[in-house]
Amino acid sequence: MSGQAAAPPPTGGARVEVIGLDAGYGRRPALSAVRFTVAAGGWLGIIGPNGSGKSTLLRSVLGLHPHEGQVRIDGLPLTGMPRRDRARLLAYAPQLPVLPEGISTRDYVLLGRTPHRPLLAAPRRVDREVVADVMGRLELDGLADRAVVTLSGGEQQRAVLARALAQQPRVLLLDEPTAALDLGHAQQVLDLLDRLRRQDGLTVVSTLHDLTLAGQYAERLTLLAEGRVVAEGSPAEVLTAAVLSEHYGARARIVPGPHGPAVLPVRGA
Numbered sequence: 386m387s388g389q390a391a392a393p394p395p396t397g398g399a400r401v402e403v404i405g406l407d408a409g410y411g412r413r414p415a416l417s418a419v420r421f422t423v424a425a426g427g428w429l430g431i432i433g434p435n436g437s438g439k440s441t442l443l444r445s446v447l448g449l450h451p452h453e454g455q456v457r458i459d460g461l462p463l464t465g466m467p468r469r470d471r472a473r474l475l476a477y478a479p480q481l482p483v484l485p486e487g488i489s490t491r492d493y494v495l496l497g498r499t500p501h502r503p504l505l506a507a508p509r510r511v512d513r514e515v516v517a518d519v520m521g522r523l524e525l526d527g528l529a530d531r532a533v534v535t536l537s538g539g540e541q542q543r544a545v546l547a548r549a550l551a552q553q554p555r556v557l558l559l560d561e562p563t564a565a566l567d568l569g570h571a572q573q574v575l576d577l578l579d580r581l582r583r584q585d586g587l588t589v590v591s592t593l594h595d596l597t598l599a600g601q602y603a604e605r606l607t608l609l610a611e612g613r614v615v616a617e618g619s620p621a622e623v624l625t626a627a628v629l630s631e632h633y634g635a636r637a638r639i640v641p642g643p644h645g646p647a648v649l650p651v652r653g654a
């Protein structure tokens with residue numbers, strides 16, 4: 386991953402507030418009274434067992450899933466905000482993206498510039514520069530001319546993240562950003578997000594299944610179980626053996642470290 390490329394222009398993060406969020410599928414509730422706040426430049430990890438509502442929560446915050454309750458960015462309600470304004474504030478990298486056929490990786494990443502470009506205008510120099518920068522940072526240079534659908538799962542995941550970063554949002558919402566990545570690429574992607582957060586003040590909200598990565602990179606964690614917030618706080622406060630036993634039915638040992646706790650699964654008798 387190149388550390389040489391010029392940083393994208395700082396955009397500054399935004400504070401995210403979610404208040405009393407309810408959502409469901411048909412009559413079945415998936416989220417009940419969910420509430421969280423992330424400071425500008427903060428990193429909130431949303432964790433929880435399978436089916437606890439993490440993806441539904443991200444999609445509701447984005448306005449992609451019907452919900453009740455409020456989502457405010459720097460105090461402004463998202464409801465009713467024009468789509469283009471919203472896209473300049475928030476970018477989203479879904480867990481299972483549907484990638485367009487017949488488009489190169491470079492042109493796919495360029496789609497992230499859409500909210501910043503005049504409608505139907507050709508990409509400007511600044512758009513190409515931002516795209517080249519994020520592709521360099523995510524080691525996608527060698528794949529720029531390949532059809533994006535032909536990339537491997539992990540390469541596609543990095544392309545989706547590159548598109549979201551090319552959008553230069555103030556808040557980045559990531560659904561399992563490391564799920565398809567090997568350990569080295571997972572750490573590189575999370576290190577990059579951490580740098581963007583610290584240098585440019587980008588606000589990050591991400592779901593993460595890997596609790597050790599969640600414990601080491603997120604500043605705060607919100608634990609969902611059956612659609613409700615059951616624990617929140619610093620990683621050391623949330624990632625305890627008792628909490629993991631109660632909500633995941635898991636046996637684990639917690640290993641404290643300088644950057645947060647690591648979670649070591651322990652085999653039963």
Ligand SMILES: Nc1ncnc2c1ncn2[C@@H]1O[C@H](COP(=O)(O)OP(=O)(O)OP(=O)(O)O)[C@@H](O)[C@H]1O
Nearest residue numbers: 410414415433434435436437438439440441442594
């Ligand atoms: N399209 C859908 N139709 C009906 N129910 C759905 C749909 N999508 C999700 N659900 C249900 O809503 C609940 C929350 O799902 P969600 O995908 O948000 O959980 P999650 O925490 O992201 O899960 P995972 O960790 O397995 O990705 C689950 O019970 C799930 O079965």
